[in-house]
Amino acid sequence: MSQVTGLLGMLDGIVVLDATQVMAGPYCAMLLADMGARVIKVEPPAGDSTRSMAGARGNDSAAFNAVNRGKLGTIIDLNTEKGRSVFKRLARSADILVENYRPGVMARHELDYEALKSENPRLIYASISGHGQTGPWAEKGGFDLIAQGLSGLMSVTGSPTSGPVKVGVPITDLGAGLFAAIGILGALHHRSTSGTGQHVDTSLVDAGIALSVWEAAVYFTTGDVPAPLGTAHRLSAPYQAFRCADGFMTIGAANDRNFQKVARVLGHHEWLTDDRFSTNTQRIAHREELARLIELETAKQPVASWLSEFEKAGVPCGPILDYEHALATPQAIAREMTVDVDHPTLGPLRTLGTPIKMSATPLDPKRRGPMLGEHTDDVLMAAGYSSDEIEQLRYAGAIG
Numbered sequence: 001m002s003q004v005t006g007l008l009g010m011l012d013g014i015v016v017l018d019a020t021q022v023m024a025g026p027y028c029a030m031l032l033a034d035m036g037a038r039v040i041k042v043e044p045p046a047g048d049s050t051r052s053m054a055g056a057r058g059n060d061s062a063a064f065n066a067v068n069r070g071k072l073g074t075i076i077d078l079n080t081e082k083g084r085s086v087f088k089r090l091a092r093s094a095d096i097l098v099e100n101y102r103p104g105v106m107a108r109h110e111l112d113y114e115a116l117k118s119e120n121p122r123l124i125y126a127s128i129s130g131h132g133q134t135g136p137w138a139e140k141g142g143f144d145l146i147a148q149g150l151s152g153l154m155s156v157t158g159s160p161t162s163g164p165v166k167v168g169v170p171i172t173d174l175g176a177g178l179f180a181a182i183g184i185l186g187a188l189h190h191r192s193t194s195g196t197g198q199h200v201d202t203s204l205v206d207a208g209i210a211l212s213v214w215e216a217a218v219y220f221t222t223g224d225v226p227a228p229l230g231t232a233h234r235l236s237a238p239y240q241a242f243r244c245a246d247g248f249m250t251i252g253a254a255n256d257r258n259f260q261k262v263a264r265v266l267g268h269h270e271w272l273t274d275d276r277f278s279t280n281t282q283r284i285a286h287r288e289e290l291a292r293l294i295e296l297e298t299a300k301q302p303v304a305s306w307l308s309e310f311e312k313a314g315v316p317c318g319p320i321l322d323y324e325h326a327l328a329t330p331q332a333i334a335r336e337m338t339v340d341v342d343h344p345t346l347g348p349l350r351t352l353g354t355p356i357k358m359s360a361t362p363l364d365p366k367r368r369g370p371m372l373g374e375h376t377d378d379v380l381m382a383a384g385y386s387s388d389e390i391e392q393l394r395y396a397g398a399i400g
Helices: 024-034 062-066 081-092 113-117 144-151 171-194 204-210 213-222 256-265 269-273 280-285 287-298 303-313 330-334 376-382 387-395
Strands: 015-019 038-043 072-075 096-099 124-129 199-203 239-244 247-252 317-319 338-343 347-352
Touching: 015 024, 015 081, 024 038, 024 096, 024 124, 024 171, 038 081, 062 347, 072 376, 081 387, 096 171, 113 124, 124 171, 144 171, 144 204, 171 199, 171 204, 199 204, 239 287, 239 303, 247 303, 256 269, 256 280, 256 303, 280 287, 303 317, 376 387
Parallel strands: 015 038, 015 096, 038 072, 096 124, 124 199
Antiparallel strands: 239 247, 247 317, 338 347
């Protein structure tokens, strides 16, 4: 039940075993926690490495909380035989297991899908890795930066003169986590009719490729290798950022009607009969020339003035905000895209809200991440361990 709304979450009663670290896996499991699942975070004795990032205090940090809210925290050392035994016991009653170790690691520990499904055929086992569980590169390590390069994303990010540029956010990490969550939800529906779980396999590189929708369409259709275009759109023009007297703004004239409005606002009715700009295809062919002409006009007035004029005309447009301002707009506030939580170590903590708004089963992002090992005893007792057994496991170094 949501701590915030008092309503049951859409995944109420679902138990998730979260054996992930850093970004992609924790983000996937956090989405499930937001949806109401009981997520058990399994950490090694030293904890998830994000606990030492972003202004850490002791074993807690804003970075860890950003992708681990609403979870139960346990320490289980999977490098010990007894730790693996505990993990297997928890997996027997779990609905979902999420892991993001390098392919082969869980198999060596006899904790892979093939090893666990015989004891829990209903288990949905999600693996997130750099390159996927199959293929000649499966056992290579992978980070977001590497995946952005391999997937083609960096080749189309930046400008023609900048050289390759990384997307500012860890897009392949987040994408792989999102795709894994989608696969898990689909597997849950399949299990509701079949009674059996399955293995969900997503990767950072696959996510980067899958997100390259327009770029792949252009390449498959024309054979032309997509190049970086700065802020411009590959299939629409004008659709990019333009310099104004005091900064930049965006204009999204993605069809003929909106382009006509842009021409009228800028006082250039002759553009409407100019063959270079008569259709979207022609505007794309003359994208740079059109952008130069538009910017000659937009540079004459400040952003606020142009925003007023374009909005009156019904042209999609907007300012380019930094995060200080983006998180504080009236719309972001109204949509609760930032929330405040209390943390015993970090104090009042502001974090991101959820972009998923559900009318009957709202998500609950207003919870903190667990302290390191905070719920180990509670989780093991719920799994049937006695207090004496827990102390023996802790003495043996299997749990913390």
